[in-house]
Amino acid sequence: MRLTPIDIGSFWLPRQTSTIAPEVDYGFNVVYWVSVGFFVLVVGAMTLFAVRYRRRREGEKTSTVDHSTVLEVVWTTIPALMLLGLFAVGLKGYASAAVAPAEALEVQVTASKWLWTFTYPNGTMTVNELGVPKDRPVRLVMSSKDIVHSFFVPEFRIKQDLVPGAYTTTWFEATESKDVAILCAEYCGTGHSDMLGRVIVMDEPVFKDWLDKGGGMGDLPPAELGKKLFTQRSCATCHSLDGSRIQGPSLKGLFGRTEDLEGGASVKVDENYFRESVLNPGAKVVRGYQAAMPTFQGLLKDKEIDALIAYLKSVN
Amino acid sequence: MSVSVTADDLEGNPAPRGTNYLNAERGLVSWLTTVDHKRIGLMYLGSVLVAFALGGFFALALRLELLSPKHTIMSAGAYNQSFTLHGAVMTFLFIIPSIPGALGNFLVPILLGAKDVAFPRLNLLSLYLYWIGAIFTLSSIVTGGLDTGWTFYVPYASTTNTSVLSVTFGVFVLGFSSVLTGLNFIVTMHKLRAPGMTWYRMPLILWSLYATSIVQILATPVLAITLLLLMAERVFHIGIFDPVYGGDPVLYQHFFWFYSHPAVYIMILPGMGIISELIAVHAQRKIFGYKAIAFSSVAIALVGFLVWGHHMFVSGQSELAATIFSFLTFIVSVPSGVKVFNWISTLYGGSIKFTAPMLFAMCFLFLFTIGGLTGLFLGMLSVDMHLHDTYFVVAHFHYVMMGGTVTAFLGGLHHWWPKMTGRMYSERLASVAAALYFIGFNVTFFSQFIMGTRGMPRRYYNYLDQFQPLHAFSTFGSWLLGAGFLLMLYYLLKSLKSGAVAPQNPWGGRSLEWTEAASPPVTENFTHRPVVTEGPYEFSRGQS
Numbered sequence: 001m002r003l004t005p006i007d008i009g010s011f012w013l014p015r016q017t018s019t020i021a022p023e024v025d026y027g028f029n030v031v032y033w034v035s036v037g038f039f040v041l042v043v044g045a046m047t048l049f050a051v052r053y054r055r056r057r058e059g060e061k062t063s064t065v066d067h068s069t070v071l072e073v074v075w076t077t078i079p080a081l082m083l084l085g086l087f088a089v090g091l092k093g094y095a096s097a098a099v100a101p102a103e104a105l106e107v108q109v110t111a112s113k114w115l116w117t118f119t120y121p122n123g124t125m126t127v128n129e130l131g132v133p134k135d136r137p138v139r140l141v142m143s144s145k146d147i148v149h150s151f152f153v154p155e156f157r158i159k160q161d162l163v164p165g166a167y168t169t170t171w172f173e174a175t176e177s178k179d180v181a182i183l184c185a186e187y188c189g190t191g192h193s194d195m196l197g198r199v200i201v202m203d204e205p206v207f208k209d210w211l212d213k214g215g216g217m218g219d220l221p222p223a224e225l226g227k228k229l230f231t232q233r234s235c236a237t238c239h240s241l242d243g244s245r246i247q248g249p250s251l252k253g254l255f256g257r258t259e260d261l262e263g264g265a266s267v268k269v270d271e272n273y274f275r276e277s278v279l280n281p282g283a284k285v286v287r288g289y290q291a292a293m294p295t296f297q298g299l300l301k302d303k304e305i306d307a308l309i310a311y312l313k314s315v316n
Numbered sequence: 317m318s319v320s321v322t323a324d325d326l327e328g329n330p331a332p333r334g335t336n337y338l339n340a341e342r343g344l345v346s347w348l349t350t351v352d353h354k355r356i357g358l359m360y361l362g363s364v365l366v367a368f369a370l371g372g373f374f375a376l377a378l379r380l381e382l383l384s385p386k387h388t389i390m391s392a393g394a395y396n397q398s399f400t401l402h403g404a405v406m407t408f409l410f411i412i413p414s415i416p417g418a419l420g421n422f423l424v425p426i427l428l429g430a431k432d433v434a435f436p437r438l439n440l441l442s443l444y445l446y447w448i449g450a451i452f453t454l455s456s457i458v459t460g461g462l463d464t465g466w467t468f469y470v471p472y473a474s475t476t477n478t479s480v481l482s483v484t485f486g487v488f489v490l491g492f493s494s495v496l497t498g499l500n501f502i503v504t505m506h507k508l509r510a511p512g513m514t515w516y517r518m519p520l521i522l523w524s525l526y527a528t529s530i531v532q533i534l535a536t537p538v539l540a541i542t543l544l545l546l547m548a549e550r551v552f553h554i555g556i557f558d559p560v561y562g563g564d565p566v567l568y569q570h571f572f573w574f575y576s577h578p579a580v581y582i583m584i585l586p587g588m589g590i591i592s593e594l595i596a597v598h599a600q601r602k603i604f605g606y607k608a609i610a611f612s613s614v615a616i617a618l619v620g621f622l623v624w625g626h627h628m629f630v631s632g633q634s635e636l637a638a639t640i641f642s643f644l645t646f647i648v649s650v651p652s653g654v655k656v657f658n659w660i661s662t663l664y665g666g667s668i669k670f671t672a673p674m675l676f677a678m679c680f681l682f683l684f685t686i687g688g689l690t691g692l693f694l695g696m697l698s699v700d701m702h703l704h705d706t707y708f709v710v711a712h713f714h715y716v717m718m719g720g721t722v723t724a725f726l727g728g729l730h731h732w733w734p735k736m737t738g739r740m741y742s743e744r745l746a747s748v749a750a751a752l753y754f755i756g757f758n759v760t761f762f763s764q765f766i767m768g769t770r771g772m773p774r775r776y777y778n779y780l781d782q783f784q785p786l787h788a789f790s791t792f793g794s795w796l797l798g799a800g801f802l803l804m805l806y807y808l809l810k811s812l813k814s815g816a817v818a819p820q821n822p823w824g825g826r827s828l829e830w831t832e833a834a835s836p837p838v839t840e841n842f843t844h845r846p847v848v849t850e851g852p853y854e855f856s857r858g859q860s
Contacts, residue, residue: 003780003781005780005781005782006770006771006780006782008770008782011766012766012769012770013702013769013770014770014771023698024698024699024701024702027696027698027699028693028699028702028769031692031693031696031699032693034689034692035689035690035692035693038653038685038689039685039686039689042656042657042660042681042685043681043682043685045660045663046660046663046678046681046682049660049663049664049666049668050663050668050670050678053599053663053664053665053666053667053668054667054668054669054670055600055667055668055669056667060600060667061667061856062599062600062601062602062665062666062667062855062856063601063602063664063665063666064602064856065604065665066602066603066604066605066606066853067604067605067606067607067608068604068605071605071657071661072605072608072654075653075654075657076650076653076654079650079653080647080650083646083647083649083650083692084646086646086692086695086696087642087643087646087695087696089696089698090642090695090696090697090698090699090700091639091642091697091698092698093696093697093698093699093701094635094638094639094642094697094698094701095635096698097698097701098635146471147469147471147472147475147565148469148470148471148472148565150630150705152705152771152773154702154770154771155771157701157702158701158702159630159701159702159704159705160630160632161630161631161632163559163565163566163631163632164471164559164560164565165559165560165563165564165565166559166564166566166632168632181771181780183771183773184773185704185705185706185773186469186705187396187465187469187472187774187775188472189396189463189472189476190391190392190393190396190777191392192396192775192776192777193392193773193775193776193777193778193779194778247392
């Protein structure tokens with residue numbers, strides 16, 4: 001599966017590819033240099049004193065100066081004022097990030113274990129790939145189908161939890177036509193670190209074309225469409241094609257083999273069993289695996305299930 | 317006289333002579349039914365060190381898994397259990413009880429000039445509750461494990477099929493141990509001070525334990541109730557946290573962090589108290605800013621109750637709430653800064669000897685400063701959007717909890733080792749161990765700041781290839797840390813068998829445990845009731 005890396009822009013931070021990123025980084029740089037300054041002060045003084053006042057003779061006299069009200073006031077008020085400044089810088093960036101511009105394109109985001117579903121105003125739905133136009137604000141209205149997840153795009157500097165039973169929102173405006181990584185940032189079980197996605201930022205006309213064609217699927221032959229879907233619909237997150245075990249059974253040599261099921265029965269894998277497992281995964285769980293697969297009802301059209309069958313037959 | 321001696325100055329290694337609290341009564345039963353605060357403290361010490369070893373084992377295991385992306389030595393499920401148990405064991409079985417239970421219990425009465433705490437039998441009950449809570453918590457390892465993260469976020473924790481009930485019940489019981497210890501210390505400090513021991517003549521570690529006790533008593537019940545509600549949600553589906561039954565997952569986070577943020581002050585305040593003692597004694601210098609340090613402990617304890625929402629800036633809580641929490645978070649950082657400045661000033665004009673306790677105190681100043689400053693990054697609303705739930709947070713809290721509290725605990729352990737055991741440890745080996753610890757710690761955790769700012773989320777089993785070099789570097793650091801701890805275990809145990817006999821006052825301290833109690837003390841602590849005529853940091857008398 002081709003993973004989207006996080007492009008590193010400076011020593012500490014990823015590249016800035018959204019309008020909010022420079023504001024967040026400004027706040028980071030301010031607190032960074034304030035911290036470096038205080039660190040040098042404290043550790044510098046400590047080192048200086050450790051050398052200058054090291055014990056030369058047992059029983060030698062030491063200072064009896066035990067307080068200074070002036071110093072206490074100084075090193076309370078000056079840091080307090082600096083900290084208030086840090087608070088203000090943080091608040092300003094946060095306020096920008098909290099309110100989306102009125103003309104933003106709205107996309108619905110749904111998280112579930114362990115994939116992201118994006119629904120666009122025209123009804124198009126994509127899984128794990130969020131297509132957006134460049135230089136236009138995009139507002140995400142988000143919720144979770146099961147437990148708490150968190151939508152994190154390091155290169156945009158945005159993060160927001162997705163909570164079951166409620167909506168949360170975030171927004172961004174992408175400034176470069178490149179793919180950027182989406183990561184889940186709230187622990188959600190065994191698939192947490194595989195719950196990756198990507199934002200595909202496109203120039204406006206390319207985006208319009210992409211959206212009209214149903215989110216980049218186009219008119220592909222079934223096996224090719226199935227190959228794309230196998231990774232984009234997140235099947236590859238839990239099912240390998242090389243025999244290795246992930247969350248679910250490997251699909252190497254799938255069609256025609258016999259599976260032993262939880263509860264003692266067994267089944268010969270054919271197109272019907274495949275379709276049933278995709279739409280109603282809890283019905284016939286393979287023995288030795290957890291009933292953790294989500295249903296793809298509504299996430300896969302009939303044409304797409306056919307394409308997956310074609311693909312899996314072609315690689316086995 | 318204010319002279320400092322180490323094991324190198326002493327010759328021979330006969331066993332400490334005379335009757336003391338260790339040999340006054342013999343047999344396992346005499347220990348298990350004791351009401352002597354010193355024996356209870358020693359049993360706590362043994363227990364928390366076992367917990368630390370177990371939590372450390374989980375840490376080494378998970379860092380080994382993270383040496384390479386995807387599967388290295390264990391499955392994703394096993395990894396999730398490793399980091400969960402590492403966090404739960406370290407938080408509830410090690411760090412919270414460590415300084416109050418192990419060192420506090422031993423020292424509080426002696427420092428006050430008292431024979432024991434106000435409620436000795438209650439003290440024993442605290443220890444029993446610790447063991448019972450520990451058994452329930454650790455039994456989960458064999459009954460189904462735990463994979464929720466130590467934070468038990470709902471709905472994951474209310475629906476997963478691991479042993480959530482036995483761990484939450486275990487932690488529930490541990491909470492009572494914590495509350496009763498806090499209660500005991502507060503009453504002891506109010507009622508059992510020796511004649512002449514005014515509040516401002518108490519060693520500063522007592523002020524910090526007092527502040528800690530306030531937090532323990534007020535905050536722990538909230539965790540207890542939260543865990544009961546979590547259990548009720550799991551078993552009876554009462555619909556308080558899980559939206560499937562009409563509940564609110566963010567409400568759980570508020571309840572949980574209302575305790576767990578003050579809990580981190582339960583962890584750090586005793587450590588800060590130790591640092592005051594270590595610096596004053598091993599620089600043979602009166603503490604600078606006694607009242608500022610004392611009152612800042614109380615300020616941290618109180619303001620610490622008002623900042624819990626900074627763990628939830630991106631949780632879906634309102635912008636107004638987030639703004640208020642961020643503001644208060646910056647306020648609570650002021651007193652900690654005041655302490656650091658006063659400790660640095662205590663080094664000024666001192667006579668600094670680089671004994672192990674002083675080395676650990678200096679490590680603390682270095683590491684806690686980094687930990688505290690990186691908290692500022694997370695307190696800023698805009699920056700936290702990027703850093704929340706990344707390795708930056710993991711690095712921050714390890715710098716304050718381990719670089720802060722554990723460092724102070726180790727310093728205190730070495731400082732009071734002669735008093736508790738009557739033996740001197742090897743100063744040479746201790747310096748080596750401190751160096752391994754300091755270097756290993758920074759290698760392990762500084763690399764995690766870099767990973768975090770670059771976008772590496774926490775609690776990840778698998779990760780993008782680009783993070784592998786930093787992960788490998790961090791894992792290597794964990795091996796240095798492990799080596800340092802093994803060395804400490806070695807020379808501390810060796811000192812019990814063949815260490816030099818400790819004098820009553822090897823470091824030249826001026827508080828009552830050094831001036832009036834033997835090493836180790838008799839069961840009643842003193843041979844006659846001390847009368848206090850001056851503060852605990854009067855080093856100038858007798859100096860030439």
